[in-house]
Amino acid sequence: MAKAEQIKKLIASYGRPDEFRSAAMTIINDEHRMGHAPLAAALKRVLDSSVHPVSGAPKLASLDASSDPAIELVDATDPSRRLSDIVLTSEARSSFDSLIEEQKRADELRRHRLHVKSKILFCGPPGCGKTLGAEVIARELDLPLLTARVDALISSLLGQTATNLRRLFEYATRRPCVLFLDEFDALARSRTDEGEHNELRRVVNSLLGLIDRHHGRGVFVAATNLESSLDTAIWRRFDDVVIFEPPSREQIGSLLRLVFKNFPVNFDVDASAAKLHGLSYAEIERVALDAVKTAVLKKRKAVSETDFAAALKSANRRTAAQSTRRPRAT
Ligand SMILES: Nc1ncnc2c1ncn2[C@@H]1O[C@H](COP(=O)(O)OP(=O)(O)O)[C@@H](O)[C@H]1O
Ligand SMILES: [Mg+2]
Structure with missing residues (x-):
């Protein structure tokens, strides 16, 4: 040694x-x-x-703490929502709990030369809590959330995307943080897909290497709603995979109680949950908040079933309009 x-x-x-x-x-x-x-x-x-010598072509970016060369590649935020603000399946909750506990007790585990979970992949359709999940992990660990700006990362210049990714990971190694890479499929698409060109292969290869070598303090969270198109070599890079799904009836009830926790409601929330089946968490939250808004504007002391029904009706109209105007995302 x-x-x-x-x-x-x-x-x-x-x-x-x-x-x-x-x-x-x-x-x-x-x-x-x-x-x-x-x-x-x-x-x-x-x-x-x-690590390349200074005279060599690609240099390790300057690690001088006063310059932040990858600043345009991330949005840094102080997370605010906690575990009590997210509805999770019991499997997802176990994954969150175990990641958070291992991170909080990382020194103890490292003293015993044990691996500390730090890389997690979130899969599932839009509006089901992937981005919120990254925020919750950061909040529970008291770490800043660095959200990668995927549009800035992906460059049409040959080789630039791989360079940007290297800068991003290097930046995230400088301080303990939660690094969140959304739309992961845009970078980690299967290398065997027909029509995928060499540049994409290079990007996937360098991404695999960067994830493997990333040992920054904190957590790396990647998220995708197109998990079936991910390169198969990606999965084993992660310590855990969490599946986010549209809510069950019980979970709809939990979400409604969460949204209504600061507003009195004069109808049976659980009975209303059935009418929301098939919507995402984000859509349901919007319906509930719309109902609250109506009640506030009408100066009512509590949200009524009529407010709720009206909000749901307008959400359904919106969904119907969307599905006739554009093809549904796959
Ligand atoms: N599982 C959930 N529990 C509580 N709120 C949720 C959940 N999923 C989504 N939401 C609400 O919907 C908003 C948008 O969801 P988001 O996390 O951006 O979904 P995704 O990243 O999966 O597309 C969240 O900020 C939150 O307010
Ligand atoms: Mg998201």
């Missing part, structure tokens, strides 16, 4: 690729001398693929 002095030197050279390389090479050569050839070879491979 590398000696304390060598590790100190390595950490102290953070941000200076040439010094970093030479400190890392000292450790690698020592391991080799001690007869740990496979470890030495593995370390050399990681070093060669991650």
Whole structure:
């Protein structure tokens, strides 16, 4: 194992690729001398693929804390919603709980050389809580939420998307955070898809490498509603996969109670849940909030069944108009 002095030197050279390389090479050569050839070879491979000499073409981006080269690639926010603000299936709740507990007790686990869960994939249709889930994890862990700007990441310039991804992950390594990469399918599409060109393959390959090598403090969350088009090699990169689905009747009831928690309601919320079957959480939340708005505007003390029915009717009209004007997303 590398000696304390060598590790100190390595950490102290953070941000200076040439010094970093030479400190890392000292450790690698020592391991080799001690007869740990496979470890030495593995370390050399990681070093060669991650840290390039300053004179070489692609440089490790400057790690100077005063400059944030990837700032245009992310939106940083302070999350506010907690576990009590999201309705989850029991499986999803277990995944959230175990990720949060492992992260909170990461030092303890690392002391025992145990792996700490940190990479999670969210799948499921729109409006079912993937983005909210990333916010909740960040809030529960008291970490900033860095949401990747997918439009800024994807570039038509050859090679630029892979470079942007490298900058994004490097940026997220600088501080403990939750890095959220939405529309993951846009980057991790199957390499075997017909018509997919070499550039996409390069992007998928570099994304796989970046996820593997990402050891930033905090959590990496990727989300997609097109999970069937993901490259098969992607799945095993994640410690857990959470499936988000449109709500069951019971979950609709939980969501309504959540939305109405600050507004008195004078009808049976659970009985109304049946009428909302088939809608997403986001759509149901909108119906409930519309009903509250009507009650407030009409200066009523409680939301009535009539307010709720009117809100639902207008949601159904909206859905019908949408489905006749554009093809449904697959
Ligand atoms: N499971 C859920 N529990 C509570 N609220 C939800 C849930 N899913 C969605 N919502 C509400 O709908 C909004 C939009 O959902 P979002 O998380 O953006 O969905 P997705 O990312 O899956 O498309 C959320 O901000 C939240 O207010
Ligand atoms: Mg989303």
